[in-house]
Amino acid sequence: MEQATAQLHTPRSVRLERIVDETPSIRSFWFSDVSMHKAHPGQFAMVWVPGVDEVPMSVLAIHGKNEAGVVIKKGGPVSTALWEKKPGDLFWVRGPYGHPYSIGHHHKLLVVGGGTGLVPLLSLLVHFRGRDVTLITGARTASELLFKDWLIADSKEHQFKLIFATDDGSYGEKNQVPKVLRPRNGNSLPHPSKPRKSVQVRRGNLRGLRNRTLPCLP
Ligand SMILES: Cc1cc2nc3c(=O)[nH]c(=O)nc-3n(C[C@H](O)[C@H](O)[C@H](O)COP(=O)(O)OP(=O)(O)OC[C@H]3O[C@@H](n4cnc5c(N)ncnc54)[C@H](O)[C@@H]3O)c2cc1C
Numbered sequence: 001m002e003q004a005t006a007q008l009h010t011p012r013s014v015r016l017e018r019i020v021d022e023t024p025s026i027r028s029f030w031f032s033d034v035s036m037h038k039a040h041p042g043q044f045a046m047v048w049v050p051g052v053d054e055v056p057m058s059v060l061a062i063h064g065k066n067e068a069g070v071v072i073k074k075g076g077p078v079s080t081a082l083w084e085k086k087p088g089d090l091f092w093v094r095g096p097y098g099h100p101y102s103i104g105h106h107h108k109l110l111v112v113g114g115g116t117g118l119v120p121l122l123s124l125l126v127h128f129r130g131r132d133v134t135l136i137t138g139a140r141t142a143s144e145l146l147f148k149d150w151l152i153a154d155s156k157e158h159q160f161k162l163i164f165a166t167d168d169g170s171y172g173e174k175n176q177v178p179k180v181l182r183p184r185n186g187n188s189l190p191h192p193s194k195p196r197k198s199v200q201v202r203r204g205n206l207r208g209l210r211n212r213t214l215p216c217l218p
Pocket of ligand 1: 044053055056057058059070071072073074075076077078079080116119
């Protein structure tokens, strides 16, 4: 195996530099790792907790910044063990893995992702600067909306359309994110079942392969 490939697949210890409470159940963990800094939108890291397990986590890396992040929702054993880490603790990572999003040259784009499903789409937004982008994101309730303030500021600065949805209606539209796509009163948002030009997004996944499609407005 070539040295660079071997390095990619060998767990590397990284020290956590900062940890941010993003919502009551989601924390972001930031560290420095040259390979992860270069992760492309849609790629993920394998994050290992010795003695527990290893899970895939989307990598949040904005090119030009010397840090990378993973954004973790507390759930089962691995995510809970990771969630309880403190600044200065070690993380073990491999990768990045997976095919990056293929974004093509479409000008009008609809980007949809709720909860931590938003994470791989954030660095994608940076690649979409100057395009006509609508982002739909949501959560169960207002306090669980991920990166809400950042998205509001970024949407104003870079002029993309931003639609929030919450299941309980406590912020934005009262709806589940996929249902916001349903056409209402001549609304021009496409229904996902209608065939459209689309960007096929495939992401590698050790716990089952997920295919995702970002529909593009015509
Ligand atoms: C490509 C890819 C990227 C991913 N990126 C991210 C990411 O950026 N952030 C992230 O948080 N996760 C991400 N995941 C999911 C992550 O890999 C784990 O599946 C998740 O953290 C749960 O792992 P666990 O071992 O803690 O729980 P598991 O062992 O998977 O689950 C144990 C039990 O806990 C339950 N459970 C697990 N999580 C939750 C939850 N959140 N709420 C309620 N019950 C739960 C399960 O239903 C199960 O019953 C990604 C997965 C893939 C495939």
